[in-house]
Amino acid sequence: MQIDTSRLESLLASADRIALVGHFNPDGDALGSVTAAYHYLKDRGKKPRIILPSPYPENMAFLEPDDPRDRMLICENDLPGARALVAEADLVICLDLNRLSRTEYLEQDILQTRASKVLIDHHIAAELERFDLAISTIGVSSTCELLFWTLLSLPDVAGDPGRLSLRCAESLYVGMMTDTNNFANSVFPDTFEMASKLIARGVDKDGLQEKVLSCYSVSRTRLMGHMVKDKMKVVPQHQAAYMLLSNKEKERYHFQPGDSEGFVNLPLAIRTMQVSALFTENIDGKYVRVSLRSKGTINVNKFAIRFFNGGGHRNAAGGRLYMPLEAVPAYFEQALDNWPEEEKFS
Ligand code: 5GP
Ligand code: MN
Numbered sequence: 317m318q319i320d321t322s323r324l325e326s327l328l329a330s331a332d333r334i335a336l337v338g339h340f341n342p343d344g345d346a347l348g349s350v351t352a353a354y355h356y357l358k359d360r361g362k363k364p365r366i367i368l369p370s371p372y373p374e375n376m377a378f379l380e381p382d383d384p385r386d387r388m389l390i391c392e393n394d395l396p397g398a399r400a401l402v403a404e405a406d407l408v409i410c411l412d413l414n415r416l417s418r419t420e421y422l423e424q425d426i427l428q429t430r431a432s433k434v435l436i437d438h439h440i441a442a443e444l445e446r447f448d449l450a451i452s453t454i455g456v457s458s459t460c461e462l463l464f465w466t467l468l469s470l471p472d473v474a475g476d477p478g479r480l481s482l483r484c485a486e487s488l489y490v491g492m493m494t495d496t497n498n499f500a501n502s503v504f505p506d507t508f509e510m511a512s513k514l515i516a517r518g519v520d521k522d523g524l525q526e527k528v529l530s531c532y533s534v535s536r537t538r539l540m541g542h543m544v545k546d547k548m549k550v551v552p553q554h555q556a557a558y559m560l561l562s563n564k565e566k567e568r569y570h571f572q573p574g575d576s577e578g579f580v581n582l583p584l585a586i587r588t589m590q591v592s593a594l595f596t597e598n599i600d601g602k603y604v605r606v607s608l609r610s611k612g613t614i615n616v617n618k619f620a621i622r623f624f625n626g627g628g629h630r631n632a633a634g635g636r637l638y639m640p641l642e643a644v645p646a647y648f649e650q651a652l653d654n655w656p657e658e659e660k661f662s
Contacts, residue, residue: 317456317465317506323449325470327432331407333363335431339413340369340420341605343577344528347372348491349411349436349459351379354386355484356467365389365405367398369420373574375531379487391421398422405431412459412491414439414627416446438462440617440629454629457507460491464510477517489519490528497581498529501631532575539569543579549645550589554652557583558593562641563601580607590614593648597641604637604644618659623651 328334336353338346350366357364358381366381366388380387391398402408402425410416414437416423426433427446435442435450438459444450456462473479480488492510496503499511515521547559561576569575580594591614594607606624608616609632616633620626626635637644 319451319462319466319469321466321469321471324434324451324466327407327434327449328357328360328362328470331362331405331432333405334365334407334409335401335405336364336366337402337408337410337413337419337422337426338366338368339418342368342370342372343412344373344376344494345458345460345491346412347376347379348487348489348494349463350388351381352460352463352467352484352487352491353409353411353436354381355481355487358383358386359481359484360472365401367391367401367422369422371573373577374572375528375574376490378527379490382483391419395421399425402426402429402431405429407432407434409434409436410447411436411463412439413437414442414452416443436463436466440627455504457502457504458492458495460488460495461507461510464488464492464514465506477513480517482518485514485517485519486524489514489521490524493524494528497578498525502629533570533572535570536572536575539565539571539575540579540582542569544582548583550583551649551652552588554591555588556591556593556652557586557589558595558645558648559583560641560644561594561596563597563599566597566599580609584609584611591616591652595637595641595644595648602638604639604641606635606637608633608635613661615660615662618662619651619655622659623647623655 334357336350338350354364354366368388369391371390389398408431416426432448435447437452438456442452467473468475543559548557550557580592583589583592590611592609596605608620610616615630617628617630620633620635624635628634
């Protein structure tokens, strides 16, 4: 994949302080893309800093920059610090988010900064007009894949993955591996080419897989069993299944950020199941986080937009519900009943 990076190159050339911003509840792709961009820019002599709206899963802490002064800044721990970084930046690069509101806290700061703004993202319907430059396509597995092809197209890398540091290569691999659910979803021919080039570059595929995907505690594994055995509700007429995760259960199973990663995929292993949903009570009890997954041509992106204040991709989307957890089953089952056929298969 070739990407026209002439405009990006001129923005990078004239910037020194560069803020790299990921989305709320950062996943592997958000973390992988901000850290890969960090490593590339640091190696190039720039002053990059990473800003994340909320904490990231502990198992991916190894992606943190080595320099303690460059530790990722979490808005929920230091919002004034995050705002200052945006205000002082020459360039703001948003990664793995299609709308500035996905930064939760920084929408106005990013809009008002004098810095140029770049978007690198793979979601549907990105807010292109809010950026000076948007590298945006849904024809890739992940933001990390899009960033990989973007970096390769820059003049100093010149198509040679050997010119990316190993840290940068590892970050890119982790984001792609997690967003594809380890090569299960949204994989394109170029995705395998990316993997092949990164492995040839020296990325330890098995080591990263073990670190990131085989990293859970006993209590997380028991929680997963509890969810499937005691919590999964099947709605056979809609070939759908859903699970609710409450704060009480999180406490009982010593829940850590990232522990529910993958739960929503479990019901889709059932032959007849086409749609799966996970509803998680937010820690402050103010809203319920929604995770949706589907098989094949069923479009949960539009389902998330219409009923769940969110969005995402065709087969993986998310959002929020502002209601008590107990009210969710009735709301969800009604949403399934009212899901317009033409949107469901679009
Ligand atoms: P997850 O279920 O893993 O949290 O999210 C699945 C997909 O939906 C991700 O690609 C994510 O970007 C998107 N997504 C999750 N939550 C939201 C949300 O609140 N708003 C929007 N627009 N997209 C979301
Ligand atoms: Mn992503």
